[in-house]
Amino acid sequence: MxxxxxxxxxxxxxxxxxxxxxxxxxxxxxxxxxxxxxxxxxxxxxxxxxxxxxxxxxxxxxxxxxxxxxxxxxxxxxxxxxxxxxxxxxxxxxxxxxxxxxxxxxxxxxxxxxxxxxxxxxxxxxxxxxxxxxxxxxxxxxxxxxxxxxxxxxxxxxxxxxxxxxxxxxxxxxxxxxxxxxxxxxxxxxxxxxxxRGLMYAQIDVVGTPVDVHSGGYGGVVENPVNALAQIIAALKGPDGRIRIPGFYDNVVALTEAERAAIAALPFDEEAFRQRLGVPALVGEVGYSVLERKGARPTLDVNGIWGGFMGEGSKTIIPAHAHAKVSCRLVTAQDPARIFEAFRAYVEEIAPPGVTTTVRQLGGGRxxxxxxxxxxxxxxxxxxxxxxxxxxxxxxxxxxxxxxxxxxxxxxxxxxxxxxxxxxxxxxxxxxxxxxxxxxxxxxxxxxxxxxxxxxxx
Ligand SMILES: [Zn+2]
Structure with a gap:
């Protein structure tokens, strides 16, 4: 045998x-x-x-x-x-x-x-x-x-x-x-x-003057692209962790009571998790547990941001442009293409006048x-x-x-x-x-x- x-x-x-x-x-x-x-x-x-x-x-x-x-x-x-x-x-x-x-x-x-x-x-x-x-x-x-x-x-x-x-x-x-x-x-x-989770990945480009200008000579009269970008980003999410893009949550399939109970029953030590990350506190959308926020709820995060003078010491300019990469983790049944459209429309709506703001999609997955x-x-x-x-x-x-x-x-x-x-x-x-x-x-x-x-x- x-x-x-x-x-x-x-x-x-x-x-x-x-x-x-x-x-x-x-x-x-x-x-x-x-x-x-x-x-x-x-x-x-x-x-x-x-x-x-x-x-x-x-x-x-x-x-x-x-x-x-x-x-x-x-x-x-x-x-x-x-x-x-x-x-x-x-x-x-x-x-x-x-x-x-x-x-x-x-x-x-x-x-x-x-x-x-x-x-x-x-x-x-x-x-x-x-x-x-x-x-x-x-x-x-x-x-x-x-x-x-x-x-x-x-x-x-x-x-x-x-x-x-x-x-x-x-x-x-x-x-x-x-x-x-x-x-x-x-x-x-x-x-x-x-x-x-799925993914929607986008870049925001904010453009002001064609080149950097003197912040003494022009400060107070031209919009600063870095300030404008910060304003846009700050408006994307509330202090309650809710994403403010209209329609963002429309297709989110809500967790059932049974699903929430199953997640709550998982052997998970929140405090040990926090300590392992080395952060002073865990944050996120109000009304949901850490495991729910981490796996079953959508998110929005800035992945990178740049613009203006970033060298040593000081340089008194109003930067010509500023940029940010932003990603959203998506849950069933959010569609990355629709979420991008909602994101773009909202960013364009809240973008301050005095700068040109454009949004483009870099990637996505359902x-x-x-x-x-x-x-x-x-x-x-x-x-x-x-x-x-x-x-x-x-x-x-x-x-x-x-x-x-x-x-x-x-x-x-x-x-x-x-x-x-x-x-x-x-x-x-x-x-x-x-x-x-x-x-x-x-x-x-x-x-x-x-x-x-x-x-x-x-
Ligand atoms: Zn792999």
């Missing part, structure tokens, strides 16, 4: 780590043009690993930007088809001096593996490949049909993905999408993310919300509990994975967000790490997930 899945995974651990580390050594930073070749190298590495695992039709598919890696296994005629999404690209690594070891020279310290991408998102991607390898080696088959789509531009805006998804919609037909790019709740508690009682979500809950030994909590993440909404709108598929990185993984920051126990158990969890999906009534 052949080895069981568990015996196989125990016996192959060393080789698996070698492979994971090799993947992490490729600096596939999608945002930086000088790493374009590294992204291709990572894509090819991944396609080869998928083939080696026994998956078929592995392909480095062109998108116009960083390629998508596709592979499938479609020999379970009576079982559902799952589309797996992850990304092989990583965030830039600066500030480099804050890393305790070089970001692309992964090291294992105790149970921790340290490297850029260890958690976000190469850990999940690699775990999926290893789960398929273990199932195909020990059983000769997967319990479900699986199509893998591993993106290379997630960390730089997924610019080409929607077009690629639409062009390949037929080939990508499936019953459900599993996105593995999220993590567990505080205290490394298994979690399923059911909500993700929010998403998965029903907690969807059979695939419940299958994921069973897979997590069976492998990690604890029932998952359901959480709403403050961040955005725009592709989540794309799978819904372009392919019409339900999405389950199933990842296992620990909450304090330092994703996007120096010293990113993953708990290798999460990674190892995560492989078993994915294998179990396919078994759980295979037995769902169709």
């Amino acid at each position: 052949g080895a069981t899945l568990e015996e196989h995974l125990v016996a192959t651990r060393k080789g698996r780590y070698d492979s994971y580390l090799a993947f992490l050594r490729i600096p596939s930073i999608s945002a930086l043009p000088q790493h374009a070749e590294d992204c291709r190298r990572a894509a090819q590495w991944l396609a080869d690993a998928l083939t080696e695992a026994g998956l078929e039709h592995a392909e480095v598919a062109e998108t116009g930007g960083r390629p998508v890696v596709y592979a499938d296994w479609l020999h379970a005629p009576d079982a559902p088809t799952v589309l797996v999404y992850g990304h092989y690209d990583v965030q830039p690594v600066d500030p480099l001096e804050l890393w305790t070891s070089p970001p692309f020279e992964p090291i294992i310290v105790g149970d921790r593996l340290l490297a850029r991408g260890a958690a976000d998102d190469k850990g999940h991607v690699h775990a999926h490949v290893m789960a398929a390898e273990a199932l195909l080696t020990t059983r000769g088959a997967l319990p479900v049909n699986v199509k893998y789509v591993f993106e290379g531009e997630e960390e730089s805006g997924s610019e080409n993905l929607d077009r690629w998804l639409a062009a390949n919609a037929k080939r990508l037909a499936a019953d459900v999408v599993i996105i593995s790019d999220t993590g567990f709740f505080e205290g490394n508690r298994p979690a399923i993310t059911i909500g993700l 929010p998403s919300l998965t029903p907690q009682d969807h059979p695939a979500t419940q299958a994921a809950a069973r897979a997590l509990e069976a492998t990690f030994g604890q029932a998952p909590v359901y959480i709403r993440e403050g961040g955005s994975i725009p592709v989540c909404a794309s799978f819904d709108s372009i392919l019409g598929l339900p999405v389950v967000l199933l990842g296992f990185s620990q909450p304090d993984e330092h994703a996007h920051a120096p010293n990113e790490w993953i708990d290798l126990n999460n990674y190892e158990t995560g492989i078993r969890m994915f294998a179990r997930m396919w078994d759980e999906l295979a037995v769902l009534p169709r």
Whole structure:
């Protein structure tokens, strides 16, 4: 008799780590043009690993930007088809001096593996490949049909993905999408993310005189663009944390009493959270808890502001122009295009006379919300509990994975967000790490997930 899945995974651990580390050594930073070749190298590495695992039709598919890696296994005629999404690209690594070891020279310290991408998102991607390898080696088959789509531009805006998804919609037909790019709740508690916020990103440009002018000679008669911009920004949000743009909240789906109760029941220590952030107080929209404000309510924040004299000492001018970048995190069912229009109209309305104020959109992504009682979500809950030994909590993440909404709108598929990185993984920051126990158990969890999906009534 052949080895069981568990015996196989125990016996192959060393080789698996070698492979994971090799993947992490490729600096596939999608945002930086000088790493374009590294992204291709990572894509090819991944396609080869998928083939080696026994998956078929592995392909480095062109998108116009960083390629998508596709592979499938479609020999379970009576079982559902799952589309797996992850990304092989990583965030830039600066500030480099804050890393305790070089970001692309992964090291294992105790149970921790340290490297850029260890958690976000190469850990999940690699775990999926290893789960398929273990199932195909020990059983000769997967319990479900699986199509893998591993993106290379997630960390730089997924610019080409929607077009690629639409062009390949037929080939990508499936019953459900599993996105593995999220993590567990505080205290490394298994979690399923059911909500993700969307994004509206804009820039405000305020222009006065063609060039800077003398503040003595012209102060009091021309509008100062920096003052004007400050006035505009101050009017965007009230002291109660409410955003004042007319119509901003129109399409926000209110939290139900049951949802509020579920969020309130999450094991969350507000004071510890505040202390970890090092701030004197937590702030936000009146009438909502910290977790509600952080995951289930929309926001508006200035991300950057500049204009005028910023050197040492003093220079007496009225600056010619001022600028700000502003982003809104959106919740279901706010539409980024409509929110931008409302934002633009309001800024133009409140802009003081004497300056020219323009607003342009820099980016956007739709929010998403998965029903907690969807059979695939419940299958994921069973897979997590069976492998990690604890029932998952359901959480709403403050961040955005725009592709989540794309799978819904372009392919019409339900999405389950199933990842296992620990909450304090330092994703996007120096010293990113993953708990290798999460990674190892995560492989078993994915294998179990396919078994759980295979037995769902169709
Ligand atoms: Zn990610």
